[in-house]
Amino acid sequence: MESLFYRYRNITVLLVAICSQMILLAWQIKGENNVPLVRVWAITAITPVASAIENARNGTTGFFGSYFALRDARAQARRARAEADRLRIENQLLRNELAGAQRTEALLGFQSRTPSRMVGARVIGTTTGSGARSILIDRGTSAGVQKGMAVVTATGIIGRVLAVYPFASQVMTTADPAFAAGVESQKSHVKGVMRGANKGQYKVDYVMGGQKLEPGEMFFTSGEDRVFPKGFPAGKVLSAQETSGFQEVLVQPAGSEATPEEVMVIVDPLHQEIPAAPPEPDTTPVFLAPDTPQPIAPPVDVSLPPGTAPATPKAGRGPMTQADRLLEQYRKIGEAQKFTFGEGGPGTPPPNFNLKLNPGATGGTGATAAPAQPKTGVPGATGTAPAAVPAPKPLAPRPPTATGPTGSTAPTGTPATVPAARSPVSKPPGTTGSTGTPAPTGPAAAVPAPKPPVSRPPAATGSTGATAPPGTPGIAPTVKPPVSRPPAATGSTGTNAPTGPTISAPKPVAPRPAVPAPVAVPQP
Amino acid sequence: MAYENEGLIAAEARRARRAQFSIWLMLATPALALLIQVYLPLFHTLQFVARIELPLLVTIYFGLMRRSQIRGLTLGMLMGLTQDCFARDYMLGMNGICKTLVGYFAASIGMQFDVESAVVRLMLCSIFYLFHQFVYWVLQRSLLGQAVTFDILTELFWTVINALLGVVLFALLDRFRKRE
Incomplete structure (x- = not known):
C-alpha cells in the first residue's frame, strides 16, 4: 500500500x-x-x-x-x-x-x-594731429564751400574752413591753438580776440583793463575778423583778472560740445545784432506786504496816562490793537519797576499795574499824539491843529477842593491861549471817557489843547456840552491837580461855565466829513 | 530490456541535471509576475497586459526546469490562487485549478524532453497557454455556468504573443540558473 x-x-x-x-x-x-x-x-x-x-x-x-x-x-x-x-x-x-x-x-x-545763408554738413571724421585739431565735413567746393568760411552750430562757433576739397572740407576748430576770432561781450560790449585752446584754456586777448566783465557774461562774434559774422555765440566768461593794463579773460567756448555731428557752413555771411542780455534775476528778498492801515480810529485806552500815545503804531504796521497797547503798557510798567515778567516764583508780588507812568517819559509820544488825534475820527480838525499845539506839560497838583468845571476848555477863537494839559483824573470804571473827542467849532487856530482822556460817569457826560459862549476872549484855565471825584460830585460840571473864562470847551460833535479849514481870524 | 535500461539511464541523467535556483529568485520572480499582472492593467493604456499571463509563464518555466511534478503543481496552485485573490471577478480556484494542471504537465514534459531549445520552449508555451485558456473556459461553462465564448482567433493571437514573451523570459531566467 x-x-x-x-x-x-x-x-x-x-x-x-x-x-x-x-x-x-x-x-x-x-x-x-x-x-x-x-x-x-x-x-x-x-x-x-x-x-x-x-x-x-x-x-x-x-x-x-x-x-x-x-x-x-x-x-x-x-x-x-x-x-x-x-x-x-x-x-x-x-x-x-x-x-x-x-x-x-x-x-x-x-x-x-539766422540771416546768413548756410549750408548744412555732416562731420565725417576728425584729423587730430599733434598740434592741429580739425574735423572733416562732407561738404566741399561742390556745395559752395570755400576756404576761410565760418562753421557754426546752434550753440556757437565751431571753427573755420581750413582746406576745401570737391566733396569735403577740413575745418579748424576752436580747440586749435592757432584759432582766433573777434568777439564782443554781450553786456558791456568789451571787444577782444578769442584764442584757441592753449593748455586747455580758452582766452580772450586784448581786453583793456578797467573794462567791466562779469563771470557768466557771454561773448559773441564781433564780425571784425571778416570770418565770423557778428552775433554768433563764442563763449562765456569764466574769470577776468587785471594783468598789467590788460585783462586775462578765460572763457568757455560756446560750441564746445564733444565732436558735433552736424554743422553749418556760412556761405553768405550777414551780420546780426548781438542779443540783449537777459534780465538778471531779482535777488532781493520778497516779504509780505505790510498791513493796510485801518481808517477807523482805535479805541482810546482809558488807562493810558495823558500824553501817552494811545496807539503807537509799530513801524510798517497798522494801528495797534487793544491787546498790543495793553502789552506795551504793562511792559513799560514792568520796566519802570524793574520787574521782569515771567520770573519769580509763586508768591512773588506782582508789579503795581496802577502805576502812573511819568508823562514826561512819554512826552515824545504825547507830542506826537496830538497831531495824530485828527486821525481818530475827527475830520473837522484836520490840517489846522499841528501849528498851534504845544507839547502838553505835566500839571501841578491842586487841592482837592478846587473842583473846577470839567468842561472848561480853551476858548474858541483864542489862538494864543492854549489850555494846558490836564492831569489824568481818576475815573470809575465803566466810564466812556472822551472817546468822542470834539472838534473845535471856532476858528481853526483856536485849537483846544490836548486834553487828557477823561472818563466820566454817564451822568457826568452832560457837562461836556456846557461851554462858554463862543467868541469871548478866553484865558488859560488854571492848572488843576488830578482830582478824584466820586460820581456824585460831577453834578456840578457844566454849571460854572458862564462864570468862567471865555473859553470854549470842545464840544462833542458827531464826526463829519473833512472840510477845508477856515482861515484863523482872531476875534476881538 | 536494453532499451528500457538506456531510457532509465537517460531519465536519471536528466533528473540529475535538474536546474537549481536561489531561493530569492524563486520567491521574487513569481511575486514580480503577479504584481505586474495585477498592477499594470489598472492603467487604461496598459489594460492589454491582463492578457499576458506572466504567472502562467513563470509556472511553465519552473515546472520545466525543476522537473518535479509535485513542485510544479504546487507552484501552479499557489500562483493561480494568488492571482484569483487579486482579481475580484475571479472565483478563487479558477486560475488555481488551471495553473495546477499546467504546472503538473510542464514538470512531466520537462522530465521526458529536453526543453533547452527555444523552439521547444516556444511550442510548449503556446500549447500550455492554449490549454490554460481552454481549461479556464471549460471551468467557466461547467462549474460557474457562464455562457462565455471561446474566440479562437483572439486566443491564438495572444498565444503567439505569450509564447514569444515566454521564450524571452525563459532566456532571461536561464541566466540566474545554477547547475549542479
Whole structure:
C-alpha cells in the first residue's frame, strides 16, 4: 500500500489539489462568492508594494515633467534674452535716430533764425594731429564751400574752413591753438580776440583793463575778423583778472560740445545784432506786504496816562490793537519797576499795574499824539491843529477842593491861549471817557489843547456840552491837580461855565466829513 | 530490456541535471509576475497586459526546469490562487485549478524532453497557454455556468504573443540558473 502510494504520489497530489480547489469553488458558489478574508489578506499584503510602486511612478513622472518644464523654461528664457537684446539694439538705434532728428530740427531752427545763408554738413571724421585739431565735413567746393568760411552750430562757433576739397572740407576748430576770432561781450560790449585752446584754456586777448566783465557774461562774434559774422555765440566768461593794463579773460567756448555731428557752413555771411542780455534775476528778498492801515480810529485806552500815545503804531504796521497797547503798557510798567515778567516764583508780588507812568517819559509820544488825534475820527480838525499845539506839560497838583468845571476848555477863537494839559483824573470804571473827542467849532487856530482822556460817569457826560459862549476872549484855565471825584460830585460840571473864562470847551460833535479849514481870524 | 535500461539511464541523467535556483529568485520572480499582472492593467493604456499571463509563464518555466511534478503543481496552485485573490471577478480556484494542471504537465514534459531549445520552449508555451485558456473556459461553462465564448482567433493571437514573451523570459531566467 505504501509503495502504491509512493508510486502514484504525483497524481495523487494533483488530484487532491484539484479536488480541494473544486471544493473551494463549490463553497464560493454556494456562499455567493463571499470570501472576503482571503482577499483582504492578499490586498493587505500587496498594498505597500503597490504604494511604493505608485510613489516611484509619481516621482519619476514628476521628475521627468519638471525636467521637461525646466528645459522649456530655459529655452523660453533664452528666447526672451535674445528678444531683449534685439529690442535693446533697436531701442538704441531709434534713440540715435531721434537724437539726429532733434539735432536736425535744431539746426533748421537755427538756420531759419539766422540771416546768413548756410549750408548744412555732416562731420565725417576728425584729423587730430599733434598740434592741429580739425574735423572733416562732407561738404566741399561742390556745395559752395570755400576756404576761410565760418562753421557754426546752434550753440556757437565751431571753427573755420581750413582746406576745401570737391566733396569735403577740413575745418579748424576752436580747440586749435592757432584759432582766433573777434568777439564782443554781450553786456558791456568789451571787444577782444578769442584764442584757441592753449593748455586747455580758452582766452580772450586784448581786453583793456578797467573794462567791466562779469563771470557768466557771454561773448559773441564781433564780425571784425571778416570770418565770423557778428552775433554768433563764442563763449562765456569764466574769470577776468587785471594783468598789467590788460585783462586775462578765460572763457568757455560756446560750441564746445564733444565732436558735433552736424554743422553749418556760412556761405553768405550777414551780420546780426548781438542779443540783449537777459534780465538778471531779482535777488532781493520778497516779504509780505505790510498791513493796510485801518481808517477807523482805535479805541482810546482809558488807562493810558495823558500824553501817552494811545496807539503807537509799530513801524510798517497798522494801528495797534487793544491787546498790543495793553502789552506795551504793562511792559513799560514792568520796566519802570524793574520787574521782569515771567520770573519769580509763586508768591512773588506782582508789579503795581496802577502805576502812573511819568508823562514826561512819554512826552515824545504825547507830542506826537496830538497831531495824530485828527486821525481818530475827527475830520473837522484836520490840517489846522499841528501849528498851534504845544507839547502838553505835566500839571501841578491842586487841592482837592478846587473842583473846577470839567468842561472848561480853551476858548474858541483864542489862538494864543492854549489850555494846558490836564492831569489824568481818576475815573470809575465803566466810564466812556472822551472817546468822542470834539472838534473845535471856532476858528481853526483856536485849537483846544490836548486834553487828557477823561472818563466820566454817564451822568457826568452832560457837562461836556456846557461851554462858554463862543467868541469871548478866553484865558488859560488854571492848572488843576488830578482830582478824584466820586460820581456824585460831577453834578456840578457844566454849571460854572458862564462864570468862567471865555473859553470854549470842545464840544462833542458827531464826526463829519473833512472840510477845508477856515482861515484863523482872531476875534476881538 | 536494453532499451528500457538506456531510457532509465537517460531519465536519471536528466533528473540529475535538474536546474537549481536561489531561493530569492524563486520567491521574487513569481511575486514580480503577479504584481505586474495585477498592477499594470489598472492603467487604461496598459489594460492589454491582463492578457499576458506572466504567472502562467513563470509556472511553465519552473515546472520545466525543476522537473518535479509535485513542485510544479504546487507552484501552479499557489500562483493561480494568488492571482484569483487579486482579481475580484475571479472565483478563487479558477486560475488555481488551471495553473495546477499546467504546472503538473510542464514538470512531466520537462522530465521526458529536453526543453533547452527555444523552439521547444516556444511550442510548449503556446500549447500550455492554449490549454490554460481552454481549461479556464471549460471551468467557466461547467462549474460557474457562464455562457462565455471561446474566440479562437483572439486566443491564438495572444498565444503567439505569450509564447514569444515566454521564450524571452525563459532566456532571461536561464541566466540566474545554477547547475549542479
